[in-house]
Amino acid sequence: MAASPRRLERLALRLLTGADAACNRLYGSRYNPLYQSGTIVIALLGVLIATGLWLILFYRVGAPYASVADLASNAWLGRWVRGVHRYASDAAVVFTLVHLWRMFAQGRSWGPRALAWTSGVIALGLLLVCGLTGYVMVWDSFGQLVAQEGARMLDTLPILSEPIGRAFTGEQELAGAFFFVNLFAHIAIPLGLGLVLWLHVSRVARPTLLPPRRVTYVVVGALVAAALLRPAALGSAATPFHLPESVRVDWLYAFWIPLVRATSPAMALSTLAVAVLLLFLVPLLTRRRAAAAPLPSVVDEDICTGCRQCSLDCPYEAISMIARPEGGRSAEVARVDPALCVSCGICSGSCAPMGVGPPGRTGRDQLAHIRPFIAGLEPGRTVVVCCDRGARGWRGALEAEGAVVREVDCAGNLHTSVIELVVRGGAAGVLVIACPPRDCWNREGPRWLSARIYEDREAELQARVDRRRVRVVSANASEASEVLAALRALRADVAQLDHPQVHHAELELVCEPVPAEDS
Amino acid sequence: MNRTLRIGLATIVVMGTALALATASTAPFRVNTRPDARLRVAFSARPERIESCRTPSESELANLPAHMRQGVICEGTTATYRLEVRRDDSLVASALLRGGGLRHDRRLYALRELSVPSGRSTIDVRLARVDTVATHPARDPHASDDHAREERAEHGADQRSSHDDARIGDDAFARDEDEHRRTVADEVPPLLTLRDTVTLAPREVLLLTYDQATRRLRTVRGTQ
Numbered sequence: 001m002a003a004s005p006r007r008l009e010r011l012a013l014r015l016l017t018g019a020d021a022a023c024n025r026l027y028g029s030r031y032n033p034l035y036q037s038g039t040i041v042i043a044l045l046g047v048l049i050a051t052g053l054w055l056i057l058f059y060r061v062g063a064p065y066a067s068v069a070d071l072a073s074n075a076w077l078g079r080w081v082r083g084v085h086r087y088a089s090d091a092a093v094v095f096t097l098v099h100l101w102r103m104f105a106q107g108r109s110w111g112p113r114a115l116a117w118t119s120g121v122i123a124l125g126l127l128l129v130c131g132l133t134g135y136v137m138v139w140d141s142f143g144q145l146v147a148q149e150g151a152r153m154l155d156t157l158p159i160l161s162e163p164i165g166r167a168f169t170g171e172q173e174l175a176g177a178f179f180f181v182n183l184f185a186h187i188a189i190p191l192g193l194g195l196v197l198w199l200h201v202s203r204v205a206r207p208t209l210l211p212p213r214r215v216t217y218v219v220v221g222a223l224v225a226a227a228l229l230r231p232a233a234l235g236s237a238a239t240p241f242h243l244p245e246s247v248r249v250d251w252l253y254a255f256w257i258p259l260v261r262a263t264s265p266a267m268a269l270s271t272l273a274v275a276v277l278l279l280f281l282v283p284l285l286t287r288r289r290a291a292a293a294p295l296p297s298v299v300d301e302d303i304c305t306g307c308r309q310c311s312l313d314c315p316y317e318a319i320s321m322i323a324r325p326e327g328g329r330s331a332e333v334a335r336v337d338p339a340l341c342v343s344c345g346i347c348s349g350s351c352a353p354m355g356v357g358p359p360g361r362t363g364r365d366q367l368a369h370i371r372p373f374i375a376g377l378e379p380g381r382t383v384v385v386c387c388d389r390g391a392r393g394w395r396g397a398l399e400a401e402g403a404v405v406r407e408v409d410c411a412g413n414l415h416t417s418v419i420e421l422v423v424r425g426g427a428a429g430v431l432v433i434a435c436p437p438r439d440c441w442n443r444e445g446p447r448w449l450s451a452r453i454y455e456d457r458e459a460e461l462q463a464r465v466d467r468r469r470v471r472v473v474s475a476n477a478s479e480a481s482e483v484l485a486a487l488r489a490l491r492a493d494v495a496q497l498d499h500p501q502v503h504h505a506e507l508e509l510v511c512e513p514v515p516a517e518d519s
Numbered sequence: 520m521n522r523t524l525r526i527g528l529a530t531i532v533v534m535g536t537a538l539a540l541a542t543a544s545t546a547p548f549r550v551n552t553r554p555d556a557r558l559r560v561a562f563s564a565r566p567e568r569i570e571s572c573r574t575p576s577e578s579e580l581a582n583l584p585a586h587m588r589q590g591v592i593c594e595g596t597t598a599t600y601r602l603e604v605r606r607d608d609s610l611v612a613s614a615l616l617r618g619g620g621l622r623h624d625r626r627l628y629a630l631r632e633l634s635v636p637s638g639r640s641t642i643d644v645r646l647a648r649v650d651t652v653a654t655h656p657a658r659d660p661h662a663s664d665d666h667a668r669e670e671r672a673e674h675g676a677d678q679r680s681s682h683d684d685a686r687i688g689d690d691a692f693a694r695d696e697d698e699h700r701r702t703v704a705d706e707v708p709p710l711l712t713l714r715d716t717v718t719l720a721p722r723e724v725l726l727l728t729y730d731q732a733t734r735r736l737r738t739v740r741g742t743q
Contacts, residue, residue, distance in 0.1 A: 025525075026525060026528055026529040026532060027529055083541075086544060087537070087540055087541055087544060090540050090541075090543065090544045091537075091540055094540065145550065161619030161620045161625045161626075162563060162619055162625075162626065162628050163628065163630050165630055166561055166563065166628065166630055169559055169561035169630065169726065169728075170559070170561075170724070170726050170739060170741075171561050171562065171726065171728050171739075218533060222533045222534060222536070222537035223537060225534060225537060226534075226537035226538055226540065226541040227541075229538065229541075230538060230541040230542070230545070232541075232544070232545065233544075233545035239741060240559075240724060240726070240741075241723065241724045241726070241739075241740060241741025242722060242723060242724060242741055243550070243551040243557060243722040243723075243724060244550060244551065244722070245549065245550070245551050245552070245722065246547045246548065246549045246550065247547070247548050247550050248545045248546065248547055248548070249545075249546060249547075249548040250543070250544045250545065250546075251543045251544075251546055252540075252543060252544065254548075257548070258548070261550070
């Protein structure tokens with residue numbers, strides 16, 4: 001059953017990788033909007049709140065259409081603000097879908113991440129419902145269409161003894177209470193959305209909530225420009241006694257209306273219900289079988305020095321420090337919560353004495369795996385250590401250039417001792433290729449890797465290693481030319497250095513424990 | 520790719536995307552391609568009760584708490600109606616209507632949208648009760664006041680004479696009667712008809728509805 005979702009995941013990943021590469025070429029990985037999809041949605045919600053507060057000043061529940069028409073006719077007062085409000089809501093849907101696509105394609109939807117997935121789907125639903133209430137507020141031909149077709153769908157549910165649709169037949173004038181309740185929903189739903197978003201990021205450490213300022217400025221600037229160049233449409237006033245030939249609809253929110261009209265309200269509602277159900281079932285459908293599921297990290301308490309670094313570095317707050325039960329080399333010892341651990345392995349790279357990590361992927365395991373590789377390494381070659389996800393895009397090109405490629409699960413897991421061992425093994429240079437920082441499947445891998453190599457973060461690359469021979473770059477699978485350029489640059493630099501020496505001495509693996517009184 | 524070209528391309532893509540978004544946000548959708556007019560039958564009404572009523576015995580009343588004693592006890596359901604809409608004497612819709620709710624004891628409603636060619640046409644609407652309603656004389660709204668008074672007096676006299684505790688006072692009976700009268704007054708008549716000749720513009724909606732105040736069917740147009 002899980003085979004089809006996996007195929008779909010692979011297809012989604014192929015498309016995503018290509019789109020990422022195109023955007024990286026234009027905007028660079030730091031400002032790639034596809035990488036920033038989640039944070040852009042938050043920024044857009046901020047824009048929606050700011051513009052919404054302005055618009056509400058002019059909205060009259062007793063005369064909804066007239067008040068919006070007044071606003072739409074006044075360029076200085078708010079026509080463009082209304083446009084920004086509308087287009088920001090559309091952009092929020094688009095970026096939410098991009099974010100959803102990314103998480104699905106990268107298999108980040110199951111296990112401990114299921115909560116984030118589920119809350120994300122709920123947030124998307126709330127966003128859509130909130131947007132629809134916004135359109136009904138205007139009460140133009142589109143708002144009326146949304147209300148009528150939505151009522152037709154809801155009326156298929158055996159909830160009310162009289163259909164909701166009767167409210168829009170023209171038997172009686174639509175009461176102001178209807179618009180008041182609608183306005184209340186339009187304001188209250190974002191409050192609920194805030195709560196859901198809090199839940200969404202509750203299992204990640206140091207959540208990044210906003211995109212880089214430059215991205216925010218560009219997104220908001222583009223929305224303002226679009227609102228000025230193409231003002232948001234206001235349809236004719238809603239009337240129950242005339243059928244409009246054509247209505248200007250927002251397809252991002254009203255995608256379901258053609259379905260209701262082409263089939264039947266019950267069929268449309270069933271189709272939507274199935275789609276929503278499938279979205280909620282994604283964590284189950286994409287869940288790896290027990291044999292294929294990566295195991296959560298474990299702590300070797302005999303090695304743990306209680307330095308807290310793994311706990312600090314863990315991107316999912318899955319590692320906590322507890323008092324050591326029977327005393328020992330430190331007052332505290334790390335403890336992994338398997339329910340929170342996504343097996344990203346970041347802790348493997350953060351532990352100097354290599355006492356923590358997923359089974360088979362701890363620092364010590366990495367050293368054990370690299371030794372045969374070093375034994376066969378021809379001195380003077382350039383070694384490229386890269387994430388296996390990205391490597392498939394450019395491994396061949398690198399090997400054709402004469403580099404020796406070593407794939408790892410995630411460059412963020414990489415223990416600096418492995419780099420040291422490769423350099424001591426006679427490599428002319430080591431090029432570590434991580435995923436772009438905002439595209440790390442394990443959230444903070446490239447960030448911690450760079451800090452360990454360049455900023456002496458704990459489990460740092462030892463001072464004895466010639467840093468001129470080590471370089472960290474980031475690239476995704478489609479960026480072969482960037483990777484080749486980085487390889488050539490490193491080669492040119494190490495060509496200026498002496499011929500590398502081969503040392504086979506064992507490495508010292510130490511980490512200073514935190515003094516007991518600080519704990 | 521040089522920097523200027525990259526920035527130019529990046530700007531074009533951003534603005535292109537924003538304008539594409541704006542276009543998708545206000546794209547025309549042809550919802551009513553045909554110029555037909557629409558007959559919208561929409562109303563709700565209280566259906567008549569089909570009841571079997573009886574006068575409770577004194578011992579029955581004596582066993583009930585004072586506030587639950589009724590002069591006439593009625594049990595039953597609500598009537599079913601057939602709605603028919605004809606345009607120029609040809610049937611365009613026919614439906615059986617019952618009260619809402621699981622026990623069909625709520626108001627009945629009709630909500631139908633019927634596409635008809637625009638232009639002049641004669642519309643006939645008929646709402647007719649299907650079931651036969653048997654009414655207890657005490658609950659017959661058309662019974663004369665004298666008859667009701669006689670009934671009440673008879674009941675009152677009997678009750679007063681037999682058992683003081685179990686008696687139903689004139690006031691309680693009158694309240695019961697009033698409530699019943701109000702309910703009956705709300706009920707839709709057993710037969711309603713409407714015949715109207717109208718000229719419908721393309722895509723115009725003619726509402727066919729029931730006026731609770733006059734207890735008649737009527738048409739409503741946008742200009743009204």
